[in-house]
Each structure stands twice: as structure tokens, then as C-alpha cells.
Amino acid sequence: MSGQAATLTSAAAARGPLAMEAVSVSKDFKIGHGQTLHAVRDVSFNLYRGAVVALVGESGSGKSTAARLLAGQERLTSGEIKLDGKPVQVRHRSDFRRYKGQVQYVFQDPFASLNPVHTVRYHLQRPVRLHQGQDANVDTEVVALMEQVRLTPAKHFLAKYPHELSGGQRQRVSFARALAARPSVLLADEPVSMLDVSIRLEMLSLLDDLRRRFSLAMLYITHDIASARYFADEVLVMYAGEIVERGPAEEVTQQPAHPYTQLLVASAPDPDNLGSALRGAGRRGGGRGGNGRRPGSPAAQSQPNVTAAGCPFHSRCPLADGRCRLQDPALLPITATRGAACWHLDVAAPELASGLPGGGRTTTN
Amino acid sequence: MSAHPDQAPLPVAASSQAPGPGAPGQDPVLAIRDLSVVYRTPGGDVRAVDQVNLDLAAGEVIGLAGESGSGKSTLVYGACRLLRAPALITSGSVRYSGRRVTKPADLLRLSPDELQRLRWREIAIVFQSAMNALNPVLNVRDQLLDVIHAHLRMPRDQARERAASLLDLVGIPRARLRSYPHELSGGMRQRVMIAMALATDPEVVIMDEPPTALDVVVQRDILAQIVELKDELGFSILFITHDLSLLLELADRIAVMYSGQLLEIGTAEEIHREAAHPYTKGLLNSFPSLRGPRRELAGIAGSPPDLRRPPPGCPFLPRCEYGTAACEAVDMHLLPVATSKDPEHVTACPFVLPQTPPPVAADAQPETAGEAGS
Numbered sequence: 001m002s003g004q005a006a007t008l009t010s011a012a013a014a015r016g017p018l019a020m021e022a023v024s025v026s027k028d029f030k031i032g033h034g035q036t037l038h039a040v041r042d043v044s045f046n047l048y049r050g051a052v053v054a055l056v057g058e059s060g061s062g063k064s065t066a067a068r069l070l071a072g073q074e075r076l077t078s079g080e081i082k083l084d085g086k087p088v089q090v091r092h093r094s095d096f097r098r099y100k101g102q103v104q105y106v107f108q109d110p111f112a113s114l115n116p117v118h119t120v121r122y123h124l125q126r127p128v129r130l131h132q133g134q135d136a137n138v139d140t141e142v143v144a145l146m147e148q149v150r151l152t153p154a155k156h157f158l159a160k161y162p163h164e165l166s167g168g169q170r171q172r173v174s175f176a177r178a179l180a181a182r183p184s185v186l187l188a189d190e191p192v193s194m195l196d197v198s199i200r201l202e203m204l205s206l207l208d209d210l211r212r213r214f215s216l217a218m219l220y221i222t223h224d225i226a227s228a229r230y231f232a233d234e235v236l237v238m239y240a241g242e243i244v245e246r247g248p249a250e251e252v253t254q255q256p257a258h259p260y261t262q263l264l265v266a267s268a269p270d271p272d273n274l275g276s277a278l279r280g281a282g283r284r285g286g287g288r289g290g291n292g293r294r295p296g297s298p299a300a301q302s303q304p305n306v307t308a309a310g311c312p313f314h315s316r317c318p319l320a321d322g323r324c325r326l327q328d329p330a331l332l333p334i335t336a337t338r339g340a341a342c343w344h345l346d347v348a349a350p351e352l353a354s355g356l357p358g359g360g361r362t363t364t365n
Numbered sequence: 366m367s368a369h370p371d372q373a374p375l376p377v378a379a380s381s382q383a384p385g386p387g388a389p390g391q392d393p394v395l396a397i398r399d400l401s402v403v404y405r406t407p408g409g410d411v412r413a414v415d416q417v418n419l420d421l422a423a424g425e426v427i428g429l430a431g432e433s434g435s436g437k438s439t440l441v442y443g444a445c446r447l448l449r450a451p452a453l454i455t456s457g458s459v460r461y462s463g464r465r466v467t468k469p470a471d472l473l474r475l476s477p478d479e480l481q482r483l484r485w486r487e488i489a490i491v492f493q494s495a496m497n498a499l500n501p502v503l504n505v506r507d508q509l510l511d512v513i514h515a516h517l518r519m520p521r522d523q524a525r526e527r528a529a530s531l532l533d534l535v536g537i538p539r540a541r542l543r544s545y546p547h548e549l550s551g552g553m554r555q556r557v558m559i560a561m562a563l564a565t566d567p568e569v570v571i572m573d574e575p576p577t578a579l580d581v582v583v584q585r586d587i588l589a590q591i592v593e594l595k596d597e598l599g600f601s602i603l604f605i606t607h608d609l610s611l612l613l614e615l616a617d618r619i620a621v622m623y624s625g626q627l628l629e630i631g632t633a634e635e636i637h638r639e640a641a642h643p644y645t646k647g648l649l650n651s652f653p654s655l656r657g658p659r660r661e662l663a664g665i666a667g668s669p670p671d672l673r674r675p676p677p678g679c680p681f682l683p684r685c686e687y688g689t690a691a692c693e694a695v696d697m698h699l700l701p702v703a704t705s706k707d708p709e710h711v712t713a714c715p716f717v718l719p720q721t722p723p724p725v726a727a728d729a730q731p732e733t734a735g736e737a738g739s
Contacts, residue, residue, distance in 0.1 A: 058580035059551070166668055167433065196432040196607045201651045201664035223580055226655040230662065253655055267585040268655045271613035271637060278588055278615045 011248035011337045012051035012233040018085070019217035020047040020070065020103070020185050025079035027065055027241075039065040041241040042079070045234075047185060047217040052208075054220045054232030054249065056264070062241035063221045067187045070219065071105045072096060083185070101131045104178035108190040110170035114162040120146075120173055121158040127180035145176040148213075150206060168199040175210065185217045186210075193222065204231050226268050229253040234337075237261045240312030243331055247338030257340040257349040260313045311343070319344040392462050392469070393420035394568055394601050395444070395488075400457030402436070402443040402625075405450070411672045413439040413452070415625040418699070421569065423464075426595065426602040428616030428633075430609045430648065434669055436625035437605050438493075441571055445488060446472060446480060463487050463568035486516045489562035490571040491555075498558060499546040505532070505557055506542040512564045531560040536590065552583035559591065563598070570595075571603045588615060609645075610652045613637050618709075621645050624669055624680035626697055631710035639719030641702045641712040643688075644681045679714065687717050687724060 027040040040062045047053055055063045068074045070081060072090045081088045083102060090096045107113035114123060124142045132141065146154040149172040162170055171191060178186060188207065192200040204227060211218050220232055228235050228249055235252040237245040237260065245258040256262045311328055314320040323343055331341040334352050346353040402414040413436045421427050431437040442448050444459045454473060461483065462469035475483065492498040500508055509528035513519060519527065529539050535556040546554055562570050572591070592615070595602055604616060612619050612633065619636045621629045621644065629642040640646050647665035654660070667684040670676050676683060678693040685692070699711035704718050 058582060168668065197609065198432050198607070198648055198651045198665045199668075201653070201662055202666065205664070225581075226653045229655060230653040230659065250659070263582055265655060267581040269581075269585075269608070269610045269614055270656055271610040271649075271652075271654065272657060278585075278592055 008246070008333050008339050009337050010046050010048065010053070010234050012048045012053050013046070015051035015233060016049035016215060016217075018046055019049050019083070021080075021082040021085075022046075022066070022070060023080045023082065025066070025069055025081065026077045027062075027069055027074060028077045038241050040069065043238075043241075043243055044079075045236055045243070045246070047219055049184065049217050050211060050215045051234070052211060052218045052220050052232040053234045053236060054222060054228035055236050055238055056222055056225050056228050057238035058223055058264075060240075061238045063238045064189055065241075066238070067105070067189050067219060067221055070185075071103060071187050072099050073105075097130070101181045102183050103185040103187065104181050104183040106171075106174050106178050106186065106188045106191050109194050110167055110174055111162075111194070113174055114170055116162050118161070119158065120151075120160050120162075120165075123173055123177055124180055127177055131181040141180070145180055146172075148179060148210065149173075149176045151176065167195050168203060171195060171203055172206070175206065179210065179214070182214075183216070185219070187219045187221075189221045190223070191220070192227070193224065200227070207231075224268075225253055225264055237264065242312055242328075242341065244313065244342070245338075245340040246331070247334070251338060255349070255352065257334060257338070257345060257352050258313075258342050259317045259319055259344075259348050261340075262348065263316075311341075319347055393422050394461065394463055395419075395421040395603070396458075396460040396462075397440070397444050398458045398460070400440065400443060400459065401455045402439050402448065403453050403455055405453055406673070409673045412675060413625050413672065414443055415697075416456070417622075417625075417627055419620055419627065419630070421601050421603055423568075423601055424595070424599055425618065426592070426604060426616045428609075428612030428619045429603060429605045429622060430607065430612055430619055431622035432607050432669065434672075435622045437622045438573060439625075440622065441573070441603060441605060444472065445484070445490070445571070447490075461487065461569075465568070484516075485512065485567065486565045487567055488569040488571065489565065489567040490573065491558050491562045493573045499554060501546050504543050504545050505537075505549075508557070509542075509561060509564060512561050516565045527564070531564055532557075534563065534594065535560045552580075552587065555583075555587055556590075559587070559594075563594065563600075566598065567600055569601050569603065571605070573605045574607070608652075609648045610654075621648070624672060624675065626680060626713065627699060628681065628714070629710075629712045630699065631702075631705075632707065635702075635705060635707055635710045639702070639705065641705070641710070641717065641719050642681075642714045643685045643717050647684075687714075687721070689716070691716065 022043060022045050025040060025043045026038065029037045029039055031037045043066055045053060055066060057063045065074065069076055072088070083099070088099065090099055121142060124145055125138050128136055128138050128141045142158070143154045146152065146157060151157050151169060151172045157165070157169070165173070191207065192203045195203060207218070208231065210216060220228065222228055225235070232249045234246065235249045236243050237252065237258065239260045245252060245256065245261045252261060253265060256265050309328065310326050311317070311320070311324040314324040317324065329341045329343045331339045333339045334345070342348055397417060397419045400414055400417045401412070404411040404413055417440055419427070429437045429441065439448065439452065443452065443454055448454070457473065459472040460469045461472055465487065470479070470483065472480065472483070503511070506525070506528050509531055510524055513524045513527055529542060532539055532541060537553055537556055537560070541549065541553070549557065591602070604612065606612060609619070613636065616633050618630060618632050620627050621642065623644050629636070629640065629645045636645060637649075640649055644665070647663070650662060651664045653662060665684055670680050670683060678695045679685070679697065682688045682692045695715060697713050699713055700715060701708050702710045702712050702719065704720065
């Protein structure tokens with residue numbers, strides 16, 4: 001599978017040199033009663049300098065675990081992570097610190113990720129000292145960081161405590177803290193989902209600006225596939241620990257191939273859909289019974305299948321058959337930059353599958 | 366006494382009394398008039414809600430949109446008298462006239478007993494965070510029974526049957542009655558919250574950012590279900606969220622709130638097609654759309670004003686690209702949009718119309734403005 005996936009070229013590759021590789025990375029958690037939860041299963045992808053790769057999926061899909069693996073916060077069950085072509089080995093605290101100097105993590109919740117008893121100055125001085133050494137000109141550096149994240153005038157904010165800042169300002173402090181290490185890779189775990197819609201865009205454009213300015217390789221984790229369309233070069237769609245589809249952001253969002261991606265896209269709010277099923281379903285629907293459910297989403301049992309064999313999506317998939325329940329499909333290329341893991345791609349996305357050299361993947365491997 | 370809450374029949378899933386949505390001329394279920402709420406702080410009063418008027422018609426879904434700190438929750442909680450000090454309601458009235466009450470009641474002037482009879486029975490709330498709003502040490506059935514016994518007079522076995530049928534209503538298997546909140550997924554917990562809100566067959570259901578903590582797929586399922594239940598049971602919904610894109614799809618009418626004031630009210634169609642207020646226009650241009658061509662997104666630079674020292678005139682002026690000196694003297698009344706065919710489409714900005722082109726970008730790019738000067 002990883003071999004197959006490796007034949008895909010990342011849509012992000014054109015932006016810059018390879019920074020980080022996840023090679024067939026897996027992570028299992030023991031959940032008691034002898035059961036194992038495969039949180040991340042055989043996931044491979046690359047991050048490139050100056051490019052954004054988005055990891056999209058619902059909560060529990062393993063996207064945060066994948067990021068934590070890259071950040072060195074969890075041990076791999078199997079697979080390998082490479083930074084600048086060299087396998088990452090974090091054995092000692094000093095290894096970890098050196099690693100952190102290159103790979104930084106931005107947390108989702110700016111209300112929880114800043115220490116309430118410390119000022120902005122403290123939050124930024126510490127990483128500057130840790131990563132740039134004691135002889136660094138700490139105060140100048142801190143002010144420069146704040147200017148980079150547009151937390152200006154810096155003087156005004158230095159002595160403030162987190163509770164005195166708005167959500168957007170707090171997240172700026174988080175960004176600045178991550179930049180203090182002068183990293184080459186930034187792992188951003190839902191960096192804007194706790195913020196107001198009106199501020200999200202500004203924060204994403206700030207991230208985009210930082211990416212460009214420092215040529216950061218960025219992993220953008222989100223459940224909002226629409227923001228991935230605008231912000232990312234490549235989109236990886238994750239479900240139950242597996243990457244079920246990947247490709248250039250515009251293609252994946254506009255012409256999703258995998259049934260799960262299709263469900264995800266169909267579920268996103270559509271402001272242009274004024275005749276939406278959401279508005280007055282019963283009023284206009286007419287023929288539909290009171291308990292009508294949309295196909296493809298047996299709502300109550302939407303728990304993905306993370307322990308058993310077969311395609312992880314089979315219990316929710318309208319196309320599932322016997323094979324889907326028994327065999328997990330591999331991620332196979334559709335085009336040079338796109339791949340999907342589905343036995344029924346010829347039905348799910350006929351216009352894409354017909355373009356394949358083999359005329360769709362109807363044969364078993 | 367102005368309400369007789371215990372005498373009406375309680376259909377569980379019957380559609381016997383579903384009214385037509387918001388027939389014109391009909392009295393609104395909830396009429397908020399000139400409501401003002403301040404927070405008393407040592408640094409001065411914070412004008413959280415400033416003379417707001419809003420009507421909710423029977424069977425209608427109103428979306429209240431605004432960013433955090435805009436006062437949208439304070440408005441609604443104030444209207445239900447759920448705020449406590451240092452919040453203080455300084456003026457206004459909230460007239461409730463449901464099908465079960467004989468004459469309208471002003472929620473702000475009811476005695477605590479009368480209010481207690483109206484609360485939840487007539488106006489129920491789905492609270493913000495389903496994760497935290499459920500009691501972790503009670504199972505689902507006991508939480509539902511709590512609500513039923515507190516607000517309805519009903520024999521024990523009947524109440525149990527009702528608790529079970531409420532789960533049917535929201536699509537949770539009855540076997541889950543004995544589950545504790547931690548044993549349920551986020552979506553199920555949200556559904557239990559909705560079941561609790563519907564336990565007393567209320568007239569008005571207030572949903573405070575209900576699905577934001579959920580996945581888009583689950584979120585959409587739940588929203589579709591709420592709309593279905595609304596059509597079936599005939600309640601009205603006041604939906605509070607910061608996500609305008611969701612409201613455009615879901616709500617009949619949208620009220621846009623900013624700095625404690627309503628800036629624009631209109632049907633979802635009107636807001637989508639011809640938003641009049643610059644703030645609404647900014648909001649519409651803030652979210653990336655999944656469908657259609659990629660468009661240039663601008664967002665809204667800056668941050669809301671400090672409500673302890675509100676700027677004179679329009680509160681949006683410091684962030685408004687159309688702003689002129691005249692805005693400092695503007696009187697924040699909602700007036701019909703001159704070019705709109707719908708007289709109900711009102712805006713607080715007398716200068717900008719839906720078709721007004723944005724002024725030529727003479728000043729700095731919006732994204733570089735940051736939160737300077739706050």
C-alpha cells in the first residue's frame with residue numbers, strides 16, 4: 001500500500017523542497033478488554049517547504065494523532081518519520097528539544113494552550129531562550145515575533161495576561177510562540193476552529209503569510225473542508241485512521257471521489273443553497289415521511305469502525321458490499337497527484353475512474 | 366395568572382397542531398421590545414444589549430448571527446431572565462403569547478412563580494455545550510424525568526413512557542435510556558439535549574450555538590432533524606450562532622447583531638442576495654465557500670469596539686470600509702432598505718445600499734490592519 005501511495009506525487013511538491021515525510025505511519029492504542037484501536041493506520045504523506053497540506057476528517061478520525069506523531073509527542077507503533085531526509089529518532093530530552101526547534105505545534109484552543117498566570121512576554125521569552133540560546137537578544141526578538149503575527153503595538157500587549165486578550169489575539173500569541181523556535185515545519189491542529197467566523201479568515205491569511213515569509217512546511221488539520229479548499233495545496237481526507245482520499249485541494253473539494261469525501265462535501269453548509277433541505281424540509285418535501293433520513297448517513301450509528309477489518313467506511317457507505325466488509329481497499333492513484341481508497345470508485349466517481357489507464361479499479365489485487 | 370401551562374394535551378410526536386409558519390398579521394410568539402442589558406463592572410457599565418427589537422413568529426426559524434461578544438447570547442438569556450448579576454436589564458419588554466396562554470405575558474414583569482411555570486414549559490433552551498450541560502452522574506432517563514417532573518404534572522409510569530418516546534423522537538434507541546452522558550457520542554449527547562428541550566412540547570426553542578462542537582456530517586443530520594421536528598410539532602426556533610453560512614441555509618429570517626445592537630434583519634434570501642449593511646456584507650465575504658468558483662475573500666479587519674466606551678454613532682465605523690464622518694452622528698434605528706421589495710428587510714446603515722460598490726481601496730489592505738489600536 002505504501003508503495004502504491006508513493007507513486008503519487010503530492011500536489012504540494014511544486015512549492016518547495018521536501019521537509020518532512022511520514023512513511024507508513026501507524027499508531028495503535030490499547031483500549032482494554034484485549035482490544036486495540038488503530039488510531040492511525042499506515043499513513044504516508046510528505047510536507048514541503050512553503051506548502052500547506054490539509055488533513056481533513058471528523059473528530060476521532062485520527063488526524064490529531066497523526067499530527068502528534070509528527071510532533072514527537074506519541075511513539076509510533078510502526079512506520080517512520082523523516083525530517084530533511086533523515087529518520088527522526090527522539091530518544092533523549094535533548095533530541096526532543098532539537099527536534100522541537102524544527103517542528104512546532106499550534107494547538108486548537110487558545111483559551112487552554114496559554115498559561116493563565118503568565119504574561120504574553122513570558123510566553124514568548126521562554127521559547128526564545130530555549131531555542132535561540134541565552135545570548136539571544138530576547139526582548140528584541142520577542143517584539144519582532146509579535147510584529148510578525150501582527151500583535152501590534154507590541155508594547156501594548158507584552159504585559160497582558162491571556163484573559164485580557166481576545167480569542168484571535170491569543171491565537172496570535174500561540175503562533176508567535178511556535179515561530180520563536182524558528183521552525184521549518186508547523187503543525188497547526190485546528191488553529192482557527194475555536195475562533196469566530198469573521199476572524200478565521202484573517203488568521204488563515206496570517207498563517208499563509210507566515211508560510212510564505214518563512215517558507216514553512218505546514219500541516220493544517222481541520223474538519224472544515226471549505227477552508228482547506230482555500231488554504232491548502234494538497235488535501236488528505238482521513239477516516240477512521242486511514243487516508244481515504246488525497247489530491248490537489250481544488251480537485252478533491254470540487255470533484256470528490258471517495259464516498260466519504262462526497263458525504264463530507266455534501267454536509268458542509270452551502271449558503272448558496274437557498275432551497276436547502278434544511279429549510280422547511282416537511283413544508284416542501286411533501287412525499288417524505290416524518291422519520292425520513294437522508295441516505296448514506298445512518299445518523300445514530302455514525303461511529304466509525306476502528307477495530308475490525310474491511311473498509312472503515314463500509315457501515316455508513318451506500319455502496320458497500322461483501323468485499324468492503326472483508327477487505328480494506330488500498331489507496332490507489334487516480335491521476336498523478338490524486339488517489340482514493342475505494343473498491344467502487346467506478347460507481348462512486350465514474351467520470352474520474354473512467355480516466356484511469358485500467359478503466360477503473362474493478363479488479364481485486 | 367397569565368399562563369395555564371398544565372392544561373394543554375401533550376402530543377409526543379403528533380402533528381395535530383402544526384400551524385402554518387408565521388402567517389402575516391398573526392401575533393408573534395415572542396416580541397422583544399427595546400431590550401437593554403448592561404453588565405455592571407468596576408470599570409463602568411458595559412452596554413451588552415442596546416435597545417433591541419426582535420419578533421419571532423409562530424413556526425419561524427430566526428437566526429441570530431454575531432461574533433463572540435456581540436451580545437447575542439446576552440440578548441436571548443436576558444429575554445428569558447436567565448442572567449444574574451452583574452447583568453442588569455435596564456429597559457424593555459418581552460411579550461410572550463403562545464397557543465397555551467390566554468393572554469400575552471411580559472416575561473420581564475412576571476413573578477418568579479409565574480416565570481417558573483413558563484420556563485421550559487413554553488420556552489426551552491438547548492444549551493451551548495452538550496458536553497457540559499448534561500449531568501454526568503445521572504443517566505439519560507433520569508435527566509429526562511427531571512425535566513418532565515419539574516414542569517409537567519404526570520404520573521410516574523406515564524413520565525417514563527414519555528422519556529422513552531422522546532428518545533424515539535430524536536432517533537436514539539430506547540436502550541440508551543440507562544446510558545450515562547460519558548457513554549454517548551457527542552452527537553447523541555446533543556440529541557439528548559434536544560429531547561430534553563422538547564420534553565414539555567414548548568412553543569419556543571432557543572438553540573445557543575448547538576452544533577458547533579460536532580462534525581459537519583453529524584451536525585447536518587441533527588439540523589435536518591430539528592427542522593423536521595419543528596415542522597412536525599410546530600414550535601419556533603431562535604438559533605444563535607456566529608456562523609452566517611449555516612443560517613443562510615437554515616433560517617427563515619436572519620438578524621445580524623454587533624456590539625449589542627441589531628444592524629440588519631431580513632429573510633435569508635434577502636440577506637444572501639442583497640445584504641445592505643457593510644458588516645453583513647463583510648460577514649458574507651468572510652467564509653470560504655466549498656462550491657462555486659473560488660472568490661476573493663476579504664474578511665473584516667480589526668476587532669469589535671470596547672463596549673465600556675462605545676464609539677459615537679455606528680459601532681461598526683472603526684472597521685467599516687464605507688465609513689465617513691457622517692457615521693459618527695448616525696442614529697442607530699433599523700429602517701427599511703430603500704431598494705428592497707421586502708419592507709421587513711431593515712438595516713441600521715442609512716448610507717449603504719445592497720448595490721453600493723465598495724469604495725476604492727485607498728487605505729491599507731484589510732488583512733494588514735490587524736487588531737491595532739484596541
